[in-house]
Amino acid sequence: MFGLSLRRQTFNLSQIIRRYHNESPSDRERWADMDDDEKAKVMKVKKLKAWKPPMISEHHAVQLVTVDIGKLGVFQHKVSLKWTDWIAWWRKKQLEYLRWSQRYIAERHEILGNDLALAHFLLHRNGKIRRKGSKEYMLPDMAVDLPCKFDPTWFLEEIDASGTEVCYEGLDNFANIPRLKIAAFRNCRYFDEWCLEKFVALCPNLEILDISENEQITERGLEGLYRAWNLKKLIVTNWGHGAAFELTCLLLQEALPQLNLEIKIPNSADESTVNAS
Structure with a gap:
């Protein structure tokens, strides 16, 4: 076959014609x-690209409705049509919005002050509050009665956030509330x-704390209460965490002698009370 040697490379006739006419092979x-x-x-390389993991028989029908939009050039991740994945995605978005809605808003605290800002924050989330010098709770439907600007004589003394969806990000609103004594x-x-550790650090003058009926509170959370020097009463639920929970309670009583x-x-009307006095 006709050939031409150039720069130690051999080109046949078809290659020479193609390069001369600038045509792609x-x-x-x-x-x-x-x-x-x-x-x-x-x-x-073709074998590696063509390889796919084996399809599981019980997931065969589900995999048939799974669309890889990344191959279409729209997104770079898979979108599943399974209803369980859509529910999980919706719950994740709801949690993200919840955290975002409870963020600390500096402008609100500058206008209202820390006590009034926290009062508005809790009443709009179905919580209850009691101001210093009053004996009655303010309920969520009484949020319109709160002052809309800073009042130097308005202080929070007790809050009840039971049953609310207050999360870790929302606890930033509890900062600089020195007269808060009771919380639930x-x-x-x-x-x-x-959340427990952060709340105790933000409210050092707390005297009564009710964290009962919370399954996520274990002995590890109680270990951080040794810094609450002014705490006089603590209400907590033992969800059957064993000897570690009871031992932590004893150590907490030893660290805080005034603590009741x-x-x-859970699921019982009986309550056991330990007095450390």
Whole structure:
């Protein structure tokens, strides 16, 4: 076959004509120009690209309705049509919005002050509050009676966030409330050990704390209460965490001699109270 040697490379007649006319080679021409080693590499790459994991029989119908939009060039992740995945996605978005809605808004605290800002925050989330000097709670439907600007004589003394959806990000609104003495977080869905530690650090003058009916509170959360030097009464539920929970309660009483610890038993009307005085 006619050939031409140039720069230690051999070009056949078809290659010379193609380069002269600036034409791109076809797949068949590229394959004809390859040697055996190059052909072997191409075949190996094709086998790797064509390989797919085996389809599970019980998930066969589900995988048929799973659309890979990344191959269409729209998104770079898979979108599943399974209803369970859609429910999980919706719950995740709801939690993200909940955290965003409870963020600390500096402008609100500058206009209302820390006490009034927290009062508005809790009443709009079905909580209850009691101001200093008053004996009656303010309910959620009484939020319109709160002052809309800073009042230097208005202070919070007691809050009840039981049954609300206050989360970790929302606790930033409890900062700088020095006259807060009583707080209750019974049966709060998102109140866990991290929330407990953060709340105690933000409210050092707290005297009574009710965190009962929260399954996420274990002995690890109670360990951080040793810093609450002014705490006089603690109400907590023992969800059967065993000897570690009871031992932590004893150590907490030893660290805080004035503490009156009340332990509730879930699904029971009986309560066991331990007085450390």
